[in-house]
Amino acid sequence: MDIQNANLKVVKFGGSSLADAEHFKMVADIIHADPARCYVVPSAPGKRFSADTKVTDMLYECYNVAASGGDIDEVFGKVCERYNLIIDGLGMDYDLTEEFNHIKWAILHHAGRDYAASRGEYLNGLVLAKYLGFDFIDPAHYVRFFDNGVFDAETSNTLLAEELKNHRTGVVPGFYGSMPNGTIRTFSRGGSDITGSVVARAVCADLYENWTDVSGFLMADPRIVEDPKPIKFITYRELRELSYMGAGVLHEDAIFPVRYAGIPINIRNTNRPKDEGTMIVPHTDVYDTENIITGVAGKKGFTIINIEKAMMNAETGFGRKVLEVIEHENISFEHLPSGIDTMCVILSTAEIDSCRERLISRIQATVEPDSITTEDGLALIAVVGRAMVKSKGTAVRVFKAAANAGVNIRMIDQGSSELNIIIGVDASDFEKTLQAIYAEFVRW
Ligand code: ASP
16 A cells, blocks of 8 residues: 555654644644544543653652542642643633533542543544644444443444544544443553554554654664664564563554554654654565564563473473463463473463462462562563574574673574574663674664
């Protein structure tokens, strides 16, 4: 598909893109520059400078103060001031006093934490719709959650698709929807990305543009690797691997609705609208032949459980029994490297910390191993690239880079899809391993 000629685009703007009147103007210019940009999903106003507070955080504060019986006048006043500054800066004739009064009253009358937080997007949506001359569509009626709080993707898709047919252009605030009993429910933090994706699916958009304050994904975390190269194209699967391992920018759950519908996502920078950003696509044969890898990311904070038992390989069901104990604690495991008579389970340290002793003694009682030990302080690094499957020697280069950096590799895991190679190293070696792998593969 030629992205320039995409007929219908859903555009989501993050909080930093809508933090003040100047950014609202930039956003309007972007929207008006392309008639395909018909549906807009805004976040709440974010930070204008690093010490600033996001409106969502102020609203959580309002809820907390109200819940403890305090007076919310001051903090709620600051919320109102943020919107009034935007309205004044845009020279609009728009008065939100009635909305403010109603929201304040509702927060004081126990409308709930999610309700309070959601008003950031709601109010920003009202202002943006008015400024653009687009219809305002309140997601409370169309974005639905089940009673248990899980997002109801199919009902939401049907309701939104039906409603959006009636609007040629519209603003749908991000981040929230409602429960079967009508109360407001939000996604987790950063959830406007999910709303954008859900709207894109509902209108069968040709493209979901996600506008933020960076020009797309970088091949590595810039806090660890100096000036990493941007990624031009990435597949959904690669992105999933990289974001699971800590590469930020897009909410993890935002990938599923558009992936399901095969809609590409373009990550763009509101402050540099000419930059092409990163295209996230279902499939692509295009890859950077010089670099082979698409990106490298990682996380610290993992624990290895080492289990040894003579003749383990002959004991049918051994692995299942161990995993059932872990499942019983409601923990999902990360990796499962195993030998003939050894089995290792890698888990998030934070997850096992609350039940470590119980977990180990249950595994002991269930499979009666010869030994069972745990080791903390593991970091995992994922080297991700769709081109790996076509190129020889990638694994050797990963190991060589680590060895040259003086790093001992504690664990290796490569899926047969050859989309990634995951290695485990001591947390103290994390940064230097990542830097060494990046330097091994990436040429400018
Ligand atoms: N405003 C919400 C947050 O700060 C949601 C979002 O920005 O996507 O998390």
